[in-house]
Amino acid sequence: MDISLATWNINSVRLRMPLIEKFTAEFKPDVLCLQEIKCRNDDFPEKPLRKLGYEHFAINGQAGYHGVAIASRIPFHDVSIREFCGKGDSRHVSVALGPEKKPVVVHNFYVPAGGDEPDTAKNEKFAHKLDFLTEMTDWFGDPKAAHSDRMILVGDLNIAPLETDVWSHKQLLKVVSHTPVEVEHLSRVQASVSWQDAVRTHISPDEKLFTWWSYRARDWVTADRGRRLDHVWLSPGLGDACTTIDVVKDARGWQKPSDHVPILARLSL
DNA sequence: ATGGTGGTCCTACCA
DSSP: OEEEEEEEEOSOTTTTHHHHHHHHHHHOOSEEEEEOOOSOGGGSOHHHHHHTTOOEEEEEOOSSSOOEEEEESSOEEEEEOOOOTTSOOOOEEEEEESOSSSOEEEEEEEOOOOOSOOOTTTOHHHHHHHHHHHHHHHHHHOGGGOOOSSEEEEEEOOOOOSGGGBSOHHHHTTSTTSOHHHHHHHHHHHHHTTOEEHHHHHSOTTSOOOSEEOTTSSOHHHHOOEEOOEEEEEOGGGTTOEEEEEEOGGGGGSSSOOSBOOEEEEEEO
């Protein structure tokens, strides 16, 4: 089974339907994983998505903030939502794709951004971010959770782990998203099931690579002060199933853009 | 240099 899967922090799904139309027309992903949909389940734009061929939905919405969803051309089963840190935030949804006998579980995450100050004593949002990552590590590492050995983890993890994942390693060492303590927490999540970073398998870690550019820059193209906050990871059971990765940088320049761009992964399962 | 912009839903809060 060959499938293509995209992950995109859309920053309000209702406002960005024209962008989703443009992106899906050009890249035709079978599975679309969205973060920051910023709407309730009932307000999710199922109708226009159905017209684009996405007829299967797994939505974990929330009014105003956060919210994740999976829209798919391929039927799925076992929709599951996990709540993290007992906060009632909508930051995870998963589905099982393909044959019931040998499914592939897709986990779609929106990790907390963590506020401005990288100090857990002064900033409870930063503490929440680290706690969230620890809970991810514990959950994926828990044998009782009985996770599949064929899993894809995608989403806005709000951490740029490598030096080449930010425009300036030195200048961002104390900036939330690239601090050593966050990178350490993320690497523990990664180690919990030996997740493989599919994006960096296909695009050399020597190369600067970003998926997010702030709205606050005067000229995002020229300044190019981006960060790689969005990720596609594969569990070892999927081996080298990922055949191509595209980071659609162009999307940052489209009309009324999200501050994140989509990543498209093609997989041979 | 402590702003800068953009989302939700109307007033602050979040990114």
